[in-house]
Amino acid sequence: MARTLASRTRNYRVEWRLFLMFFVLSVLYTARAVSYASFPKENPTFLKQKEVGRSSQADSSQRLENPVIPGDFADPSIIRQGKVYYATGTSSEWAPHFPLFKSTDMLHWQQIGYVLPKTPAWAKASFWAPELFYHNGTYYAYYVARKKSDGLSCIGVATSKDPAAGFTDRGILLAFGKEAIDPFVLEENGQLYITWKAYGLDQRPIEILGSRLSADGLHLEGEPFTLLRDEQKKGLEGQCLVKHGTYYYLFYSLGNCCGRDCSYQVEVARSATLRGPYTRFTNNPILAETDNWKCTGHGTVVRSEEGKDFLLYHAYSKTGDVYTGRQGMLGEVVWDNPTGWPTIQPMGKKVASSTSKNLRDEFSTALLSYAWQWDFRHSQPTWTITKGTLSLAGQAAVDNPSGTALTVRPLTDTYAIATEVVERNAALKGLVLYGDADQAVGIGVRNSAVEVWAVKNKKRTVLHETAVGAGQPVQVKMVVVKGYQCRFFWRESGKTWRELPTGSAYYNADFLPPWDRCPRPGLLHQGAATDPARFSFFEILYQ
Numbered sequence: 001m002a003r004t005l006a007s008r009t010r011n012y013r014v015e016w017r018l019f020l021m022f023f024v025l026s027v028l029y030t031a032r033a034v035s036y037a038s039f040p041k042e043n044p045t046f047l048k049q050k051e052v053g054r055s056s057q058a059d060s061s062q063r064l065e066n067p068v069i070p071g072d073f074a075d076p077s078i079i080r081q082g083k084v085y086y087a088t089g090t091s092s093e094w095a096p097h098f099p100l101f102k103s104t105d106m107l108h109w110q111q112i113g114y115v116l117p118k119t120p121a122w123a124k125a126s127f128w129a130p131e132l133f134y135h136n137g138t139y140y141a142y143y144v145a146r147k148k149s150d151g152l153s154c155i156g157v158a159t160s161k162d163p164a165a166g167f168t169d170r171g172i173l174l175a176f177g178k179e180a181i182d183p184f185v186l187e188e189n190g191q192l193y194i195t196w197k198a199y200g201l202d203q204r205p206i207e208i209l210g211s212r213l214s215a216d217g218l219h220l221e222g223e224p225f226t227l228l229r230d231e232q233k234k235g236l237e238g239q240c241l242v243k244h245g246t247y248y249y250l251f252y253s254l255g256n257c258c259g260r261d262c263s264y265q266v267e268v269a270r271s272a273t274l275r276g277p278y279t280r281f282t283n284n285p286i287l288a289e290t291d292n293w294k295c296t297g298h299g300t301v302v303r304s305e306e307g308k309d310f311l312l313y314h315a316y317s318k319t320g321d322v323y324t325g326r327q328g329m330l331g332e333v334v335w336d337n338p339t340g341w342p343t344i345q346p347m348g349k350k351v352a353s354s355t356s357k358n359l360r361d362e363f364s365t366a367l368l369s370y371a372w373q374w375d376f377r378h379s380q381p382t383w384t385i386t387k388g389t390l391s392l393a394g395q396a397a398v399d400n401p402s403g404t405a406l407t408v409r410p411l412t413d414t415y416a417i418a419t420e421v422v423e424r425n426a427a428l429k430g431l432v433l434y435g436d437a438d439q440a441v442g443i444g445v446r447n448s449a450v451e452v453w454a455v456k457n458k459k460r461t462v463l464h465e466t467a468v469g470a471g472q473p474v475q476v477k478m479v480v481v482k483g484y485q486c487r488f489f490w491r492e493s494g495k496t497w498r499e500l501p502t503g504s505a506y507y508n509a510d511f512l513p514p515w516d517r518c519p520r521p522g523l524l525h526q527g528a529a530t531d532p533a534r535f536s537f538f539e540i541l542y543q
Contacts, residue, residue, distance in 0.1 A: 065293055065315070065329055066351040069101060069109050071409035072325025072518045074258075075129040075182075075238065075298045078106075078312040081139075083305060086163050087312060088115055088130045088141065089328065092517045093436075094407075095119060095376035097127045098143060100163060106302075106310060106330055107351055111370045112164045115141045120156065120169040124148040125377055129238070129298070133185040133217070135192065139163050140217050142173065142183035142194065153179040155196060157218060170218055176209075178202060182298070184240050185213065188274050192217055195227060197237040206230040208239050208252065210275070228252065228269060228278050238298030241274070242309065242333075245340055248274050251311070253297035254285075259515040260322055264297035265289075266313065268342060287331075287344050292318055295326070301333060309333035311344055320413035323483020325518035359408065360539045363390045371408045372522070378437035379404040382529065389422060392429075392525045393532040400437040401460045403526025407434050410521055413483035414543040417521045420475045420493065421445045423534040427527025428453075430476045433486060435512030435519040442524055443476045443488040443500065450474065450490045452500050456511055463507065464500045468492065473536070480521065481543075484510040 069076070074090040085103045096114035103109045115130060123145035130143040139160045146153050154175040158167035174180050174194070178201040185194050192213035199206050208228045212221040228250060230236035238253035247270040255263035266287035269278035287296040299313025311333055314326035330351065331344040361369055363385045374381050381394035381404045394404035421429045421444070428451070430444025438458040444451060451465040468474055469492065477489040477497060485506040489497040512519040521540060525533040 065346040067327040068107055068330045068351055069328030070411040071327060073328040074314045074326035076312045076314055076328045077131045077300045078302045079132040079134055080302050081134050086132055088132060090128045092127060093125060093375055093377055094373040098130045113166060113370060115158060115167050117166055119376055122147060122172060126153060129182045131183045131185060135217055141167050142185055144181045153181050155180050155183045174220060182237050186241050195239055205233055206236045225275055227276050240300045242301045244335060247272060250278050262295035264295040266297055281341050294318055320483060322513040323413045323518055324410055358541050362537045363388050372406045374406055375437060381406060390535045391532045392523060393529040401458060402437050402440040402455045403524050405432050405434045405522050405524050407520035407522030412542050414481050415540055416477060416479045417540045418475060418477040419523060419538050420473050420536040422473045422536050425531040427525055427531035427533060429533030430524055431478050432524035433509060433519050433521050436514050439512050441486060441509045443478060444524060445474050452488045452502060463502045
């Protein structure tokens with residue numbers, strides 16, 4: 001009996017221990033399941049990337065992204081000085097040139113002006129791919145523009161002691177062959193270097209070239225050298241260089257950069273020395289098309305104060321497509337410990353998905369808001385702001401059938417814009433969706449009539465016209481859906497909106513986008529400078 005009791009006691013102890021072990025394991029399993037369940041949707045993909053060394057192209061297609069600088073912001077460049085980040089991007093044919101933003105966390109950005117408020121005397125068009133750099137107390141902006149003298153793209157440079165105060169242009173730094181574009185500058189052991197894309201307009205393969213720079217960053221020294229060559233002729237541009245560990249990593253873009261047929265991707269190569277030779281990553285590309293974004297490319301890597309690397313790059317939204325342009329995206333550069341190769345982990349839900357911000361300008365100050373830009377090739381706008389009224393006129397070029405447009409970057413592809421015309425005269429005054437001087441559509445007031453008009457392939461057509469009463473201010477509105485489906489409305493102040501039909505449910509403006517930028521909504525004046533347009537507000541509301 002004693003042995004039986006002792007045996008039972010031992011059995012109870014074993015069973016109790018087993019129960020405790022089972023209970024602990026259950027708690028751990030439940031906690032792990034809850035932890036996995038709390039991850040964002042992209043996390044299983046990230047885990048899978050980690051298991052294969054973060055090098056799978058298939059995995060990269062599942063990443064979740066949101067733009068940190070929404071709207072048309074191509075070829076972005078970013079630097080950090082202390083706790084402040086600065087970023088700029090391509091402005092193409094819009095002036096002022098190269099919008100300038102600042103941030104303290106890379107997720108929330110505020111525009112503080114433009115790199116070049118005025119067009120340099122030597123340049124005429126195509127303001128592309130600016131690159132910011134800081135050295136010995138001076139900020140530099142290396143940029144691309146076409147020369148007035150021969151139309152060739154070359155690299156200029158501007159400097160500043162305070163980016164918020166603007167930059168001073170220092171002229172052409174580099175003219176090379178048929179074009180020199182996409183500058184990137186770095187420092188190695190106290191020596192400055194510049195790299196650029198060459199031979200893009202030649203029959204020979206494209207090359208990424210480099211050269212030493214003078215200590216003041218304003219002159220080339222020595223002979224150019226080759227970093228990478230596009231032997232397969234797939235395209236090669238938009239490069240930046242990062243030193244990590246014992247290697248120099250060359251990030252670059254290949255494919256077609258722009259428009260509906262774009263095919264941009266980001267690849268990486270590395271070398272033990274700056275001058276090469278560079279070995280391409282066998283698991284390229286490291287950024288490619290996803291479910292929601294396409295044509296990722298042309299970025300700059302910046303190191304945070306905590307020592308982490310981040311890539312600011314651009315991509316087209318598959319929803320907004322060419323109607324919202326190439327938007328500013330952010331991803332962390334994750335370095336794989338065993339191999340040393342990088343992958344890009346986009347910020348995903350760390351960036352607010354509702355990045356769109358409505359804009360209402362009531363012209364309350366004498367200075368024009370930084371939001372506004374214009375097509376400097378085809379018009380020279382003039383404006384004054386007095387007592388809450390914007391007076392807009394200007395001189396349109398002879399080959400410009402659309403008029404003088406002040407425009408803003410659309411942040412999504414669906415929105416409504418509205419304004420109030422406070423004075424009647426013979427000029428057309430109102431709203432515009434502007435692709436280029438020869439591709440635009442809008443609604444405006446001329447004398448005692450409201451008209452809907454379009455310019456397509458340089459030919460101007462009035463789509464609808466109606467008479468309005470004399471004396472009262474007239475408000476006009478455009479509703480834009482998917483970037484190209486346009487409807488037009490008008491009303492006298494305080495009354496109900498009336499739609500002006502165009503023969504179908506909406507006017508199809510899908511012909512508007514230029515190849516390298518998106519159409520822009522804004523205000524328009526067409527007519528004599530002696531008959532200015534006067535507006536009491538402008539508003540854009542995102543749906």
